[in-house]
Amino acid sequence: MERGKEVSAAQSWRLWWMGRLRSTNVGTSLMVVVLLSLLTLKWTEVISVANYAYTSARFSPVRQVWADDGFGFGILGVPWCRSRANNTVIWTRAELLQELSVFAKVYETRPIINNLNGMGFDHSFGLWFIARKLQPALAIESGVFKGHSTWILRQALPNVPIVALSPRHPRHYSKKSSAYVDSNCQYFTGKRFTDFGHISWSLVLAEHKVKDPSTVLVFFDDHQNQLRRIEAAQKYGFQHLVFEDNYDTGTGDHYSMRQICDQYHVSGGGHDCFKGEEELKIRNERQGRWEKAVNMSELCGDDDEWWGVQGFARDDFGHSFRKIPHSQHFENGRFVGDGLDVYWEVPPVASPILTHQTRYDPARTVLPLLLGEDKALFQELGLQNVPRHAFNGYTQMAYVKLLPASLD
Numbered sequence: 001m002e003r004g005k006e007v008s009a010a011q012s013w014r015l016w017w018m019g020r021l022r023s024t025n026v027g028t029s030l031m032v033v034v035l036l037s038l039l040t041l042k043w044t045e046v047i048s049v050a051n052y053a054y055t056s057a058r059f060s061p062v063r064q065v066w067a068d069d070g071f072g073f074g075i076l077g078v079p080w081c082r083s084r085a086n087n088t089v090i091w092t093r094a095e096l097l098q099e100l101s102v103f104a105k106v107y108e109t110r111p112i113i114n115n116l117n118g119m120g121f122d123h124s125f126g127l128w129f130i131a132r133k134l135q136p137a138l139a140i141e142s143g144v145f146k147g148h149s150t151w152i153l154r155q156a157l158p159n160v161p162i163v164a165l166s167p168r169h170p171r172h173y174s175k176k177s178s179a180y181v182d183s184n185c186q187y188f189t190g191k192r193f194t195d196f197g198h199i200s201w202s203l204v205l206a207e208h209k210v211k212d213p214s215t216v217l218v219f220f221d222d223h224q225n226q227l228r229r230i231e232a233a234q235k236y237g238f239q240h241l242v243f244e245d246n247y248d249t250g251t252g253d254h255y256s257m258r259q260i261c262d263q264y265h266v267s268g269g270g271h272d273c274f275k276g277e278e279e280l281k282i283r284n285e286r287q288g289r290w291e292k293a294v295n296m297s298e299l300c301g302d303d304d305e306w307w308g309v310q311g312f313a314r315d316d317f318g319h320s321f322r323k324i325p326h327s328q329h330f331e332n333g334r335f336v337g338d339g340l341d342v343y344w345e346v347p348p349v350a351s352p353i354l355t356h357q358t359r360y361d362p363a364r365t366v367l368p369l370l371l372g373e374d375k376a377l378f379q380e381l382g383l384q385n386v387p388r389h390a391f392n393g394y395t396q397m398a399y400v401k402l403l404p405a406s407l408d
């Protein structure tokens with residue numbers, strides 16, 4: 001069985017305790033877990049266990065019975081951006097599950113069957129779900145490609161205008177494959193293309209009779225430095241943001257929310273490049289199995305810089321990159337945290353035991369909605385007919401709600 005391969009006896013014992021702790025008070029849980037762990041584990045494991053209990057507790061209701069299909073979900077930490085207000089999302093896991101059954105049918109009707117290099121099933125569901133829940137007055141999309149995500153927004157928001165920004169119009173792709181062009185979408189593409197940070201948003205919003213930017217949903221799938229996106233969103237008063245490629249530390253082609261929030265003081269965050277640590281062992285074990293898993297020598301730069309990608313903040317599909325000192329990375333995390341109301345990562349839809357995905361490493365993600373024990377439901381929803389590659393694109397899509405801009 002998978003579990004035997006990946007989880008040692010000590011870890012199994014730890015996981016059992018974590019399962020027990022899920023049904024008790026979180027504060028008490030953390031104290032008990034730290035005490036128990038101190039007795040039996042190294043300090044790095046203490047942090048990992050405490051982080052996991054914390055991360056799990058944030059997204060309630062959680063499962064009463066511990067099960068992770070033996071994939072070790074979250075055992076390497078899930079850095080969770082700290083919101084100053086300590087708020088979480090208004091939706092529950094039960095609602096996600098309920099909506100998944102609706103979305104499974106919607107996804108079957110997608111015009112672009114193979115959206116290679118664009119969004120797969122997990123993030124399509126996440127965007128559709130968030131848009132439906134928020135019901136914004138207007139949706140902005142940055143990064144259109146063939147138009148799959150425009151179509152997803154349209155399914156969630158049948159009557160809401162969309163503003164789409166991308167260097168190329170989606171019709172450009174229709175010569176060689178399928179594409180989607182929306183009739184209620186204002187495209188800033190081709191010669192009209194303007195980067196999100198340079199558009200006169202007050203004029204565009206006025207055109208659509210939208211008075212309050214906090215009623216707008218902004219979706220980014222443009223592979224640009226997400227710190228810059230947060231700064232621009234704050235400047236224009238946008239509060240509801242979704243980031244598609246929320247790459248994990250050490251991976252990806254832009255500085256992401258996940259990377260920015262990967263800090264020592266954040267739950268699930270921080271790394272120690274000192275070789276011989278527990279993280280080194282676990283990462284090495286997982287490397288051959290998961291394409292996106294990174295080992296410590298890939299994670300750490302020449303001078304042990306682990307933040308961003310080996311101490312670099314990448315930007316613009318990796319075409320530009322800037323080395324940043326740890327103090328700058330820390331400041332970036334603080335800046336984001338100060339403006340944050342809610343941070344939430346879309347969970348993977350289903351465990352790899354069901355989807356057979358081999359790309360993202362579960363050790364750095366939250367529990368999926370469906371576990372192995374939910375196989376019947378997975379099949380009932382028709383998800384076994386979704387092509388395997390559509391489950392390979394999970395990169396921790398994040399919903400970010402910013403605090404309203406302060407008046408001083």
Ligand SMILES: C[S@@+](CC[C@H](N)C(=O)[O-])C[C@H]1O[C@@H](n2cnc3c(N)ncnc32)[C@H](O)[C@@H]1O
Nearest residue numbers: 117118119142143144145148149165166221222
């Ligand atoms: C990964 S694709 C988007 C996929 C699409 N959201 C989907 O799921 O089908 C990234 C897109 O961003 C576009 N892009 C590149 N630079 C951009 C920028 N500065 N602003 C907006 N879009 C940009 C690219 O041309 C490409 O179409």
